[in-house]
Amino acid sequence: MDNIHAPTVPAGPSSRPLTNGNAKHLSFAELQAKKENLEAELKALGGVLDSHGVNMETPLTTADGFPRADIDVAQIRTTRARIIHLKNDYKDLMNTIEKHLHEHFASIQDIEDVAPAPVSHAEMLGDSIPETLAETFxxxxxxxxxxxxxxxxxxxxxxxxxxxxxxxxxxxxxxxxxxxxxxxxxxxxxxxxxxxxxxxxxxxxxxxxxxxxxxxxxxxxxxxxxxx
Structure with missing residues (x-):
């Protein structure tokens, strides 16, 4: 019998390429929008697990090895798999954002020959950059x-x-x-x-x-x- 606790999709690399092409060529505002979307979806999926009274580690079988009848095992496995993939996507995205920040600081230093003051992700990607409006859907x-x-x-x-x-x-x-x-x-x-x-x-x-x-x-x- 397959491991019922395991996600329906194996954990590993990011689930899909970041949309709109290579993330390295996106603007800070676009990267921030992707970050917010991932955080919102992870929160929503966490809510799905909470609604079943489980987390990422909760056993899905009874003591004698049968699937639990009091929860939707299939939905929980699918939700867990999605969370794992999104966390991988989020990690890759944060690495890209960090690289952009380092390159941004380096360009300022090259132009002004002054070391920039430390700036957080939120400050760099926040209100100081005009928001790009998404298309209506x-x-x-x-x-x-x-x-x-x-x-x-x-x-x-x-x-x-x-x-x-x-x-x-x-x-x-x-x-x-x-x-x-x-x-x-x-x-x-x-x-x-x-x-x-x-x-x-x-x-x-x-x-x-x-x-x-x-x-x-x-x-x-x-x-x-x-x-x-």
């Missing part, structure tokens, strides 16, 4: 009054650029949005939207959406989202 079709979506400030017609870790390149026909919602029940999700304002101008907003049950309606959000 979904549109809010309707919002129920007094729902979590309504409380967050979502409105019909809003176009979504980022929904947690879901974006144009990975949303998989909104499946990643659903996964993000289910894995973050009761937790804050950062949603970046583009809203039509006066004179057909666009307003870029960042909203904090907290999925929850028992708000008085169906689902965890209380809104209908369509892919663009």
């Amino acid at each position: 979904a549109k809010v079709n309707s919002v129920v009054a007094d729902s979590p979506a309504d409380s967050a400030g979502l409105k019909p017609g809003d176009e979504i650029r980022n929904f947690g870790y879901a974006n144009k390149s990975n949303h998989d026909d909104l499946k990643k949005v659903a996964e993000c919602v289910q894995g973050n029940e009761g937790q804050r999700i950062l949603v970046k939207i583009s809203r039509r304002a006066e004179s057909n101008r666009r307003q870029e907003l960042q909203l904090n959406l907290i999925p929850r049950r028992n708000w008085g309606g169906r689902g965890l959000l209380g809104c209908h989202i369509l892919p663009l």
Whole structure:
């Protein structure tokens, strides 16, 4: 019998190449966006394990060697495998970011002949660099009054650029949005939207959406989202 505790995919190198080509040629802002996406997805997957009451080391068999009937063993194994791959991706990405930082400091020193003061990853990749807006991939079709979506400030017609870790390149026909919602029940999700304002101008907003049950309606959000 196969080791039931093992992930369905073997651990090893990164699960896939970083999107948008070679990460070495990406800007600091793009690298930071990838870092945030990976962190958000890892958090969501951790939430999936928490919902089953397990972690990466919890046994999945009974004392006599049979699969436990009180948990979804297949989903847990798949989730663990995804976490392992994402952690490998995250490690590779952080190595790339560190290399970029060293090269950035070296270029400053070459030009000014002055050693730069130590700067953290967050400072280098934060507000000092203009944010590159992601493409919109979904549109809010309707919002129920007094729902979590309504409380967050979502409105019909809003176009979504980022929904947690879901974006144009990975949303998989909104499946990643659903996964993000289910894995973050009761937790804050950062949603970046583009809203039509006066004179057909666009307003870029960042909203904090907290999925929850028992708000008085169906689902965890209380809104209908369509892919663009």
